Amino acid sequence: MSEDKTIYRPSQEIVEAAHVPDYDALREEAAQDPPGFWAARAEELLDWYEPWERVLDDSDAPFFKWFTGGKTNVVLNALDRHQRTATRNKLALVWEGEDGTLKTYSYFALNREVCEFANVLRSMGVKKGDRVTIYMPRIPELLMAMLATAKIGAVHSVVYGGFSVEALGERIEDSESKVLITADGGYLRGKIVPLKEIADEALQRCGTVEHVVVIRRTGEPVHMEQDRDYYYDELMALPVARSAGDGSETEVMDAEDPLFLLYTSGTTGKPKAILHTHGGYQVGTATTLKYAFDLKPEDRWWCAADPGWITGHSYIVYGPLILGATSIMYEGAPTYPYPDRWWRIVERYGVTILYTAPTAIRGLMRFGDSWVKKRNTSTLRLLGSVGEPINPEAWRWYHEVVGKGECPIIDTWWQTETGAFMITPVPSFPLKPGSGTKPFPGVQAEVLDDEGNPVPPGEEGKLVITTPWPSMLRGIYKDPDRYIEQYWSTYEGKYLTGDSAKVDEDGYFWIIGRVDDVIKVSGYRLGTAEIESGLVSHEAVAEAAAIAIPDEIKGNVIHAHVILKAGSEGSPELVSELKAHVGHEVGPIAKPTHIEFVDALPKTRSGKIMRRLLKARAMGLPEGDTSTLEG
Ligand code: WT7
Numbered sequence: 001m002s003e004d005k006t007i008y009r010p011s012q013e014i015v016e017a018a019h020v021p022d023y024d025a026l027r028e029e030a031a032q033d034p035p036g037f038w039a040a041r042a043e044e045l046l047d048w049y050e051p052w053e054r055v056l057d058d059s060d061a062p063f064f065k066w067f068t069g070g071k072t073n074v075v076l077n078a079l080d081r082h083q084r085t086a087t088r089n090k091l092a093l094v095w096e097g098e099d100g101t102l103k104t105y106s107y108f109a110l111n112r113e114v115c116e117f118a119n120v121l122r123s124m125g126v127k128k129g130d131r132v133t134i135y136m137p138r139i140p141e142l143l144m145a146m147l148a149t150a151k152i153g154a155v156h157s158v159v160y161g162g163f164s165v166e167a168l169g170e171r172i173e174d175s176e177s178k179v180l181i182t183a184d185g186g187y188l189r190g191k192i193v194p195l196k197e198i199a200d201e202a203l204q205r206c207g208t209v210e211h212v213v214v215i216r217r218t219g220e221p222v223h224m225e226q227d228r229d230y231y232y233d234e235l236m237a238l239p240v241a242r243s244a245g246d247g248s249e250t251e252v253m254d255a256e257d258p259l260f261l262l263y264t265s266g267t268t269g270k271p272k273a274i275l276h277t278h279g280g281y282q283v284g285t286a287t288t289l290k291y292a293f294d295l296k297p298e299d300r301w302w303c304a305a306d307p308g309w310i311t312g313h314s315y316i317v318y319g320p321l322i323l324g325a326t327s328i329m330y331e332g333a334p335t336y337p338y339p340d341r342w343w344r345i346v347e348r349y350g351v352t353i354l355y356t357a358p359t360a361i362r363g364l365m366r367f368g369d370s371w372v373k374k375r376n377t378s379t380l381r382l383l384g385s386v387g388e389p390i391n392p393e394a395w396r397w398y399h400e401v402v403g404k405g406e407c408p409i410i411d412t413w414w415q416t417e418t419g420a421f422m423i424t425p426v427p428s429f430p431l432k433p434g435s436g437t438k439p440f441p442g443v444q445a446e447v448l449d450d451e452g453n454p455v456p457p458g459e460e461g462k463l464v465i466t467t468p469w470p471s472m473l474r475g476i477y478k479d480p481d482r483y484i485e486q487y488w489s490t491y492e493g494k495y496l497t498g499d500s501a502k503v504d505e506d507g508y509f510w511i512i513g514r515v516d517d518v519i520k521v522s523g524y525r526l527g528t529a530e531i532e533s534g535l536v537s538h539e540a541v542a543e544a545a546a547i548a549i550p551d552e553i554k555g556n557v558i559h560a561h562v563i564l565k566a567g568s569e570g571s572p573e574l575v576s577e578l579k580a581h582v583g584h585e586v587g588p589i590a591k592p593t594h595i596e597f598v599d600a601l602p603k604t605r606s607g608k609i610m611r612r613l614l615k616a617r618a619m620g621l622p623e624g625d626t627s628t629l630e631g
Pocket of ligand 1: 264310311385386387388389390411412413414415416417436497498499511513514520523524525
């Protein structure tokens with residue numbers, strides 16, 4: 001990876017039109033009183049049923065509370081309030097299926113369908129606080145399911161459609177979901193992903209779900225369990241869907257009431273459910289989207305992520321809807337059927353802002369410039385990046401070929417846990433390729449050494465956030481100890497991100513990567529533990545260790561070391577079988593690219609697998625300090 005020292009300065013035109021013309025000035029102003037800064041945004045950007053009494057309650061740190069006493073519901077701001085203004089006639093969503101189907105929803109139409117769906121869920125007995133698991137392809141009903149759940153005060157847990165049986169079952173079980181919303185299948189690269197079949201298998205392994213709602217996407221026949229499974233279109237045709245006339249009541253929530261759980265991978269063990277709430281989350285997503293992407297009423301915003309990840313929650317669903325924006329959503333693969341699919345979408349719908357991941361950029365760059373050039377992408381004015389560090393080559397291609405050298409690149413660093421952007425430029429700010437520039441106003445970040453002292457400029461250390469922010473996670477569902485242990489125990493009073501980073505002489509932050517057992521594959525976050533437990537659940541496997549190996553397109557790929565049980569022998573067939581097994585249990589995204597059969601794994605004297613050593617060996621690098629290796 002070559003370094004690029006060029007500084008890219010925005011044109012005068014961009015600076016003048018920006019919501020934030022002087023980023024450093026706003027950052028400084030906010031740093032004087034971060035809660036005051038956030039409270040001003042909460043007032044300016046959102047409606048509240050009742051105002052808050054206290055902006056930040058830190059009496060039980062690190063269990064911080066924001067806007068306590070305030071009454072709200074994310075749906076009040078995302079849908080309800082728009083029905084009273086001209087926004088009701090505006091497009092909320094422009095959706096294109098992989099097969100070319102086009103569907104559009106105005107704010108009015110989206111609200112009607114959400115109200116009806118909310119009525120259906122209520123009639124199924126779903127109440128405030130109940131959990132609902134959503135396992136769906138990238139279709140409009142996914143948004144509606146999330147919004148309908150939030151509207152009635154229930155808590156959604158979206159499981160990405162690329163996960164499979166065990167991963168889904170374990171998430172349903174941990175969240176004790178009463179209802180599962182899924183689809184008969186989804187399309188990816190022209191093939192059908194059998195979501196209902198996977199869901200049926202997962203439901204055999206967990207026992208809390210009473211009802212399953214099935215959206216028809218493919219129209220293929222699927223098993224429907226009597227008195228448990230119902231087709232969405234049939235439910236929506238029932239009188240109960242319209243029981244409340246034109247609308248259905250939005251549940252009035254406390255600012256701190258839970259909005260959703262989202263499972264993500266951590267250092268050890270099972271994925272953890274990150275908890276976000278109604279109040280602060282809205283403030284964080286709306287403010288960051290408005291400022292960092294300079295969102296204006298005339299924009300057509302395309303966040304190309306999946307709603308099943310935090311990026312989609314915050315920047316396909318909640319952020320854009322709260323701001324009354326028009327969002328583009330596309331169901332399928334970027335290169336299907338040809339590598340110009342995305343550029344055709346930009347052309348067809350006049351996309352002005354595109355937000356995606358470096359892995360997708362590298363994947364498209366591979367096909368050369370001509371695919372972009374044959375489409376009219378001149379509507380683009382801003383480009384965004386997220387998920388992993390962007391290498392300078394990909395940055396330049398994105399900037400020069402996709403953005404014609406005119407679109408600032410907004411490289412946003414954040415996490416499932418942070419809910420919203422934490423380190424990001426705004427369009428008026430000078431850029432350095434590969435750096436997310438500086439912490440957002442109201443956010444304070446530092447890079448520390450092991451003793452907790454800030455490292456000098458240019459040196460690597462651990463990235464921490466030093467003050468609370470409104471969209472921060474409120475904990476790990478059902479596991480307060482793990483919340484403290486994982487995020488707040490390394491440095492007293494500071495939030496540990498799990499990333500290493502550097503700060504340069506100009507105060508720009510450079511993210512290096514994860515320092516824990518989290519692997520980023522194509523921007524997807526996976527735990528080594530999840531991949532390993534997928535492998536070990538195969539009858540031939542005794543023990544496994546997964547590591548990340550750098551890859552030009554995907555950022556990283558998974559390399560698994562496997563010890564077989566006595567009596568089993570390694571073979572190319574077994575390698576394929578194990579890959580398929582991990583695909584079936586955890587999901588296609590967790591499939592190792594390489595599987596190596598070994599007789600032993602290097603461990604420390606306390607029995608921890610030394611993944612660092614495995615990685616050095618796999619990459620042919622020096623082994624470093626091996627003094628803790630078991631003799
Ligand atoms: C991890 C969080 C929240 C967006 C999607 C990922 C890495 C995220 C960047 C960026 C360098 C990045 C970090 C972080 N990451 N954005 N712009 N530059 N690294 O959310 O799945 O919770 O993963 O993604 O390592 O800790 P996530």
